[in-house]
Amino acid sequence: MTYFFILGNNPTLSIAEIINVLSKQIVKIEKLSSEVLLIKLSGKVSVLELQNQLGGTIKIGQTVDQVNLNSFSDLVDKIWQNLPKNLSNLYFGLSTYYLGGQKRDISRKLKKAALEVKARLKKQGIACRWVESKEKVLSSVILQKNKLLSSGTEIVFLIDNNKCYIGKTLSCQSFKNYVLKDFGRPDRIIEKGMIPPKLGQIMLNLSRDPSFSLEKTLILDPFCGSGTILQEALLMGFKSIIGTDKNKRAIVSAQKNLEWLVQNIKQSLGGVRIFYSDVRKISKKIRAKSVGAIVTEPYLGPLKFSSSECSFIIRELGQLYLSAFEQFSIILKTNRKVVIIFPIFRIRNKQYFLPILDKLKNQGWQIQSPIPHSLLKSSVIKITKRESIIYSRPGQKVLREILIFKKA
Ligand SMILES: C[S@@+](CC[C@H](N)C(=O)[O-])C[C@H]1O[C@@H](n2cnc3c(N)ncnc32)[C@H](O)[C@@H]1O
Structure with missing residues (x-):
């Protein structure tokens, strides 16, 4: 058909x-x-x-x-x-x-x-x-x-x-579901930046691989914020979900939002766990080689910045992300995916990407193309040279770059 x-x-x-x-x-x-x-x-x-x-x-x-x-x-x-x-x-x-x-x-x-x-x-x-x-x-x-x-x-x-x-x-x-999921939630921490639920859903779907199982795969969002990705994972039917964040306010917010979700949309909270952790020390809290997929939108830097601050922000974020990936190597099962958003800073129509891909390759990470190679020639497909997809809205100063990593 x-x-x-x-x-x-x-x-x-x-x-x-x-x-x-x-x-x-x-x-x-x-x-x-x-x-x-x-x-x-x-x-x-x-x-x-x-x-x-x-x-x-x-x-x-x-x-x-x-x-x-x-x-x-x-x-x-x-x-x-x-x-x-x-x-x-x-x-x-x-x-x-x-x-x-x-x-x-x-x-x-x-x-x-x-x-x-x-x-x-x-x-x-x-x-x-x-x-x-x-x-x-x-x-x-x-x-x-x-x-x-x-x-x-x-x-x-x-x-x-x-x-x-x-x-x-x-x-x-269902437009009603998306409006409810996006705007109906009791605790929206807008100043921390919220990922659109649809994008969270897409990223979870990109994290699937042949070993994927709703029953068994443990999904982790180590920068869970107010819990949008956790919410989408729960709605998708994942039975084992962990959200962590280093901000206590975010933990409370994610918990509140998921309780609301359970009351309004879905029956059971099942196996969701949310707790405090700095991503740079997360391997102390999560068992080695236990995570089936990491799907996350990390801290993308301040929403407002001047062009002179940009290189400093890029350097700081680069360090945070590299430390996070070192930890991911410990807790993620081999050959499983990290689907992650990197920020792209737009200053006077020029785009600045996080320049950490070589260092991640040195750590043993490989980038996976989100699109089969046979389709890459199509003019419809917009993939960067870094094999990532850019997600943005007009006028945004910080764009989202979606990348998929794997480590053998
Ligand atoms: C962009 S927000 C995540 C938004 C989330 N996807 C949502 O829709 O609500 C980034 C989160 O990363 C957290 N964060 C920043 N640095 C962190 C670190 N070192 N370890 C863990 N979490 C961190 C912040 O507290 C913030 O909640």
């Missing part, structure tokens, strides 16, 4: 996550663009489960047919064929995504076709509503508010040059 994945606002990160989670089931990567990944998958796919699991995917669906966009009657027929007719009040929506080639605006054509389909449905006595949007796509908020996936359908048009696939959306990201 061929599935389409509508990608989030960092397509490279979304693709890396999907490929890492589905690795065993991927038969062929058919096509990718900055909006869509089209893949042939084998075996049974539980789309709803997969959707909840992925932080970087907005919608998942299946391709069902192709349509000739130059034939109006074909367009109307294909929409008609793909609508469920057994609903007393049918809601339907249409979205367009680009898979490749020239970007064609088909909105007027689609509007005309939708009106024709509405008229046909009416003739057959089926009440219907066509859910329109000013954009070429219906957002997941519109899909959910209009119950399009439960009491109707969304048909998507995936345009690839002169070809156009038709797909049906099977699931979309």
Whole structure:
């Protein structure tokens, strides 16, 4: 079966996550663009489960047919064929995504076709509503508010040059859950910087490897702050999670947030442990070779800084990170991953990275590409020379660099 994945606002990160989670089931990567990944998958796919699991995917669906966009009657027929007719009040929506080639605006054509389909449905006595949007796509908020996936359908048009696939959306990201998880938490330490929950979820998915097991893998966030990564690990179903921080206020905050999560979203706190530790001494508190994966956003430096302070900050952070990795060598099992964020400082449009990769290589760490080498040539994939992915928002002075390390 061929599935389409509508990608989030960092397509490279979304693709890396999907490929890492589905690795065993991927038969062929058919096509990718900055909006869509089209893949042939084998075996049974539980789309709803997969959707909840992925932080970087907005919608998942299946391709069902192709349509000739130059034939109006074909367009109307294909929409008609793909609508469920057994609903007393049918809601339907249409979205367009680009898979490749020239970007064609088909909105007027689609509007005309939708009106024709509405008229046909009416003739057959089926009440219907066509859910329109000013954009070429219906957002997941519109899909959910209009119950399009439960009491109707969304048909998507995936345009690839002169070809156009038709797909049906099977699931979309729950915007309510993310709003609740991000803004509903009782203790948000904004001044320490909070990682967006979706990014935490993606990083946890990137930490998976063949030995991964929700039951057995011990996940560690040694800079847990207010506990966003711990929260995502718990929601993902990990049974063994440790969060540590050297700030006592952060420990209290993470505990409060997780208790809130247990009451509001998830039943049991299970095996989460949160305690005080300076990362530079963490091997005194955690057994050697016991951790299955480290997923973390460390201290990224002050939010405000002048350009003259920058080199000092980079040097200090470099030392902290190198000490942290020395400790990771002791507590992490061999060949397991550290998925970590490094800061990138932007000063007058120049980016300054932490210059510690050579020293980490000397410690025996290897960088893992988050994307298979076969895809690196695609213009959609944005990977740095350091084999990292940059995650940023416009105007940010400190950008996030996502890196994956392993040590044999
Ligand atoms: C960027 S915050 C983590 C944010 C967290 N991911 C969240 O969303 O809440 C970094 C955390 O690192 C902690 N930290 C700084 N230096 C540390 C050290 N040497 N050992 C352990 N934790 C440290 C700070 O107290 C802070 O809570």
